[in-house]
Amino acid sequence: MAELFAAAPHPAAPAAQDAFAADYAAARSRFLAAAATAEAAVESFAHPLTGPSGEALATDTAWLGPADAGRVLVLQSATHGVEGFCGAGIQTDLLRAAPAPRLPPDTALLLIHALNPHGFAWLRRVNEDGVDLNRNFVDFAGPLPANAGYEALADALVPPATDAATLAAADAALAAYAADHGQRALEEVVTAGQHTHADGLFHGGTGPTWSRRTLESILARHRMAERRSVAVIDLHTGLGPYGYGELICDHPPGSAAVARARAWWGVSVTEPLLGTSSSGAKTGLVDYAWHAVGPQVVFVTLEVGTFPTGRMFEVLRADHVLHRTGAVDWQAPETRRIKAALRRHFYPDADDWREQVLWRSRQVVRQALAGLVAAG
Secondary structure, three states, rough: HHHHOOOOOOOOOHHHOOOOOOOOOHHHHHHHHHHHHHOOOOEEEEEEEOOOOEEEEEEEEEEEOOOOOOEEEEEEEOOHHHHHHHHHHHHHHHHHHOOOOHHOOOEEEEEEOOOOHHHHHOOOOOOOOOHHHHOOOOOOOOOOOOOHHHHHHHHHHOHHHHHOOHHHHHHHHHHHHHHHHEEEEEHHHHHHHEEEOOOOOOOOOOOOOOHHHHHHHHHHHHOOOOOOOEEEEEEEEOOOOOOEEEOOOOOOOOOOOHHHHHHHHHOOOOOOOOOOOOOOOOOOOHHHHHHHOOEEEEEEEEEEOOOOOHHHHHHHHHHHHHHHOOOOOOOOHHHHHHHHHHHHHHOOOHHHHHHHHHHHHHHHHHHHHHHHHHHH
């Protein structure tokens, strides 16, 4: 698959850097323009709400290659809204570099742009209901996953007030938990997912979200269960070393899907369930919607690192405190400060970081296409 990007500019070139956009509306515009140039089949799923400037919101898909392709490579962005800056840039770069004729025979490319468009536009990791989409894929007909550790720390993670004394007490409670159980244990308790505090961090919700229902519709419309082999790359940022693209696999350890992931992408593939990843074990992952399609699916997360995890908790806490009272003044200085800090953590907006992103994403796509071909 070396020829796939043979004609593409060096990642540092302005044309490649231009794949990234400053906001959701610009990212959507560039994605749709690139899809049109590549002659992709585009479908849009309109979101019921609008963005901060009244702009329309949607999850858009672009399909390149035969409609009946036996092999499909999927890239989805903005599962966590504000992380969409990176994912959308990767998708636009791919559309510009890889029109349908360069795909292997019997192979198609499906790009799902802005799975959580509301979070992308409003600079939130969560959706319009404060739900973390990547904790929402649970069976709501049965008992919801419990997280007693989170319940004990809920008020420390999202304090009821922002005065110095309250924040100091909250920080002390978190530090005490880390001292007793270890920093890694604290991170896993916080990020695992919870369904008891709607205004809290990593809330999985009380029912399927608009984005979940939209993804399930996309899977059905593209008949994913009928495909012979499917590789899915979910694009994320915020965990791990700056600029490093970690491939995370949440298939059951020892499964055939894990074996294929390692055969396709190499030994750098990590597994949260084995403790080898920067990410801990979680509930309600979007992965599970794809796992349910069938054994032909290999799902990985491309997680591009930015800044330390402690900083991530700080910006998420500030954002949740800001929104816990309801609607916010988008133009208020404090809102702008909090949103800028959140955006910077999940999208450093620096040339060196973007260059690392493009190099790694192109490598991962090449490996995925080679793996699909090898799978037959």
